[in-house]
Amino acid sequence: MxxxxxxxxxxxxxxxxxxxxxxxxxxxxxxxxxxxxxxxxxxxxxxxxxxxxxxxxxxxxxxxxxxxxxxxxxxxxxxxxxxxxxxxxDINAVARRILEEALAEGYGSWSFSGRVVVEHTSANPIHPLHVGHARNMFLGDSLARILRNYGHEVQTRFYINDMGRQVAILVYGLLKMGRLLPPEGEKPDHWYGKVYSVSNTLVELASAVRRGDEEAKKEWEEVLKELEGKWPEVVRALKDKITPETDHEKEISNLMKRYEEGDEEVKKAFRTVTENVLRGFRETMRRVGVEVDKWDWESDLVWSGDVSKIIELAKRKGLLKVKEGALVMEFDEVSDELRRLLRIPKGLEIPPLVLVRSDGTTLYTTRDIAYTLKKFEEFKADKVINVIASEQRLPQIQLRLALWYLGFKEYAQNLIHYAYEMVSIPGMKMSGRRGRMVTLDWLLDEAERRVRELVEGRSEAEEPERVIKAVAAGSIKYAMVSVSAQKPITFRWEDVLNFERNSAPYLQYTHARAKGILRKGGEPDLNKASFEKAEKYKHLLIMIAEFPEVAKRAAEGLEPERIAVYLNQLADSFNEFYHREPVAKEEDEGLRHLKLAIVKAIANVLRRGLWLLGIEAPERM
RNA sequence: GCCCCCGUAGCUCAGCCAGGAAGAGCGCGGGCCUUCGGAGCCCGUGGCCGCGGGUUCAAAUCCCGCCGGGGGCGCCA
CATH class of the missing domain: 3.30.1360.70 (Arginyl tRNA synthetase N-terminal domain)
Incomplete structure (x- = not known):
């Protein structure tokens, strides 16, 4: 305690x-x-x-x-x-204990037991990770760290959504193109992203023409023109292969069906493509230091029979109705009591959930039921947290209801949809389908370029490149994680790359500065410190002492932003102190050791706190 | 139309879940480069906490209504 x-x-x-x-x-x-x-x-x-x-x-x-x-x-x-x-x-009386605690390695950690699965990122494997995925990834990664620090056993998982229609469109385009692999030297996810948006656009255009929908036709023609300007070679390679003469929608559905049935040839194509997109994801994730413990293939759930077991169970329980050839679960009368238990708004009408399409294939949410069971059971989790955009609130509610009616009541109650709002960019409508997105790779390149400019010639670091990467990644992470998840983020360069206060670089700088003082002033010795003079530094000492409570509340409320706010205040107070008081040069030995201990404690808290946000704290900058 | 989320200083946001004297950063104006790292420090500027009701000794915080912004209401995810 x-x-x-x-x-x-x-x-x-x-x-x-x-x-x-x-x-x-x-x-x-x-x-x-x-x-x-x-x-x-x-x-x-x-x-x-x-x-x-x-x-x-x-x-x-x-x-x-x-x-x-x-x-x-x-x-x-x-x-x-x-x-x-x-x-x-009585700060003089407790200062020693505060500092002893704060100088210990695991300061701020707790030992509340629990087992939690955090699923995050789980981007569709059809294009590079973009700013929206970045918010998801950094929130998920930070939550995992915060919960581990709280004492929980945490497993992070990435769900590979390879059975959606979008992957099928990508594979379809690639098959039409006659090549499954990206050109040498091009980052795979980026190349697939181009092929995906061009294929999607051509398919949409062809369908519009076939339906005689003039408005849609015009719209997609414009998108195509835009894409042609950006990636002429990809458009050239596909333009004559995806034309209105063919019913591509049908062919794509057919491709999905064959994949779901496990057709060897199709399977190989889907797996090859997806693996390669994931190779690109992993490269980006390595850049930002995010790791996940398990990678789960949606397709495995289908092939293993887990998904059909769910459907069988639903049939046995009489939960399914046939509606125009599809199998659906209806949620017409959900009691207020159940709504309360499953955190479903009172007035919300819940549309029926289609579990099996009329062509016999399953849908995302169907497989997600099977996946949820897997997450709970494999890890023996008490709780599963899904970091998923708030726009998926409804399917997440249907998922909880389906679990409940299928008899998995505990799981339904302990499944948490950690919803976050969109990241928007002024003057830009992001759309993967249209190939309009700000990728995380590009964002990192740009941030690194700006940091390099700033650091040029004045870095004290031994490995400036490593520091540049840590600061660049940190600034983006901080922008995503310091705003509460339920608020939309408007992504502005001038804010993200503002390295003044209220930013990761500010915290990193303050940490490096504290470390600098310690290099000059030496290690604090608590046995030599004059704790009877602690009163003057009460404010700082109390702030240091508050860290564990902040970390605890962040875990209990799943609120990484609390950490960010706290660290900022701590850094502000430290910088004030730094300008007011000499530390390394303090002549009174007892006082010097007290101040050195405070500085070291602050450096430790900054490092630990930044770690909770997934941000590195370099020794020198 | 129905449902969900958001609305706090010119701008970006904490504080709201668990009611108990309005906070940061940016911006703007002025100062600090002989002292431990100026990504810093000091001083100043700025708010009917969207609007209207209600509950309460007490409301930015809880409840109801309205307005504004975002999202959702697919055999997409």
Whole structure:
């Protein structure tokens, strides 16, 4: 247990006991603990208005009575202000413990047991990773780290969605082109992305012509022109192969059917292509230091029979209806109670879920049911977190309902859709289908270029290139992870590449600066430190002591942005301190060791906190 | 049309879940380059917390309605 948490717990327990003795029923008192608005009012306070009313006492009077016998180790004063009871921490007495804790390697970690699967990124293997995937990936990676730090066993998984229509369109185009592999020297996912959007556009165009839909025809002709301007050779290679003479939609459906049935030739084509796209994904992920523990093929779930077992079970339970040749599950009357359990909005109408198409093939959500079981069962997970865009809220709800009705009630309740909003770019409508996207690779190149420019000639790092990569990746990660997931992000270069405060580079710089002081001033020795002089650095010490609680709350609420906000405040306070006080040059030995210990503790917290966000903290920059 | 999310300083956002004296960054104006790393520091500027009701001793925070922005309502994912 960390000092500050301990003091807080005792404070709550004592006040609780006092209230009980007076006849009140203090439930959830710890929620009323707050930091007073001004430091001179104390370090922690509890508001008592609620209980004053319950007991028929004046708030101030109640606070006074409770304060009288409040005795907590590490607390030097109890203040009664209005209806609050506030405590003043005796920082001289607890500074040593704060610093001992903060200098330890695993500072901020907890040991709350639990097993969690985090599925993230899971991009369609048809084009390179773009800014939207980046948000998904960085959120997922950070959540995994935050939960591990909380004490949970975490497994991260990437779902390879190789059975969707989009992969089929890509493979179809490639087969028409007569080549499955990318040209030498071109990053595979980028090349496939071009082929995909050109194929998709030609297919859409052909269909529009066949339907006689003039409007759509015009629209897709424009897209084609745009693509021709960007990638003439790809358009040239496909233009005469995908024309309105053929019903391509049907051929693509046929291709999907053959893949689902496990046709060897088709299987080989799909697998080769997908593997190669994934090769590109892995390269990008290596660049940003994100790893996943397991890669799961959607197709394996079909071939292994897991998906048909689900359908059989649904049939046996009488959950399926035949509707125009398709098998569907309906959710007409979902009780309020079930909605509450599965976190489904009250007024939401839930359309039927098609599990099997009329041609006998299955759909994404069908396979996702099988996949969810696999995730829970293989890892014996208590919880599964799916990091998936909020636009997929409805299918995720249908998934939970399907699980519930199939009898997997625990899983349905413990399946969490961690929804995040879109990343938009001003003046640009992103669309993979139309080949319009800002890729993560490009973003990283650009960020690295800018960092290199900035660092040029003034870096103190031994390996400037490594630092450039860490800072570039960090700045993008920070932009994605420091905004709460439920807010849309408008991606602007001037914000992401602003390396001033409130950015990863600022935190990294502050960390490197602290390390620089330690190189000059030497290692702190707590046995030589004058803790009786800690009062002056109380603000910093308390902030250091708050880190574990911040990490805990971030884990409990799945809120990486809390870490970002906290680290920023810590860095601000440290920089103020740095300009005010000499550390390495401090002549008073005891004081120097105290300050060095504070600096080292801050460096440690910054490093650990950045790690929770998936951001590296170089020693020098 | 129905449903979900968001709306806090000129801009980008914390704070809202668990009600208890409005916060950062950017921008803008002014200062700090002989002292441990200027990606920094100091001073100043800036808000009927979208609007209207309600609950409460107390509302940015909870409830209802409206307005504005985004997303969803496919045998796509």
């Amino acid at each position: 960390y000092v500050l948490s301990e003091i807080k717990e005792k404070f709550v327990a004592e006040v609780e006991r006092g209230l009980e003795e007076l006849g009140a029923e203090p439930r959830g008192l710890e929620r009323l603990v707050a930091k007073p608005p001004r430091p001179e009012m104390g370090d922690l306070g509890i508001s008592l208005f609620k209980y004053a009313k319950e007991l028929g006492l004046k708030p101030h009077e109640l606070a006074g009575r409770l304060a009288e016998r409040l005795k907590i180790e590490g607390v030097k004063e109890v203040k009664v202000i209005g209806g609050y009871i506030n405590i003043v921490i």
